[in-house]
Amino acid sequence: MTVLSCVEVRRSTGGLRLFVRPPAASLWSARLGYERVSELLTAIRQAQSCTVPDVALRYVPDQRTGEAVLACETGSVLLDADEVSALHDTLRAHMPDRMRPLPI
Numbered sequence: 001m002t003v004l005s006c007v008e009v010r011r012s013t014g015g016l017r018l019f020v021r022p023p024a025a026s027l028w029s030a031r032l033g034y035e036r037v038s039e040l041l042t043a044i045r046q047a048q049s050c051t052v053p054d055v056a057l058r059y060v061p062d063q064r065t066g067e068a069v070l071a072c073e074t075g076s077v078l079l080d081a082d083e084v085s086a087l088h089d090t091l092r093a094h095m096p097d098r099m100r101p102l103p104i
Contacts, residue, residue, distance in 0.1 A: 006077045007070065009090045016094050018057075025075035030055040037091055044068075044088045 008019040015033040022028075032040065036052050043050030043059055047066075050059040061068040066081030079087060 006083075007079075007087055007090075009087075009094055011094055016091065020070060020072070020075070020077055022075035022077045028072050028074050030057045030072060032057070034096060037095065041088060041091055041095075044084060044091075 006021045006023075008021075010017050010019070012031050015031060016037050017029055017031045019027060019029045030052070032052060032055065036054075040050050040052070040059060042048075044061070047061045047063045049061065051057070056073045058071045059068060060071070061084070066084060068079050068084045070077050070079060070087075
């Protein structure tokens with residue numbers, strides 16, 4: 001199981017927040033509504049590029065290698081194929097249909 005060392009996903013009101021730590025660059029974050037997360041998940045599954053203009057987030061896969069670049073205006077990270085898979089699984093696990101209600 002691959003652990004994402006450069007991307008952290010947290011729940012946020014009405015969506016998810018991605019915290020990205022590019023090597024030798026400042027931490028940046030992007031808040032995505034669940035609809036945008038769904039679009040990103042589809043892009044990852046289909047190995048297609050995806051842009052989220054409201055937060056200047058770009059996902060650009062390399063279909064030959066399975067790697068992908070996750071980028072914003074201030075930096076980017078290169079994810080290997082295992083990290084791309086882990087990002088997909090992590091995002092998917094945080095979607096509302098997968099969340100368990102908190103105990104009362």
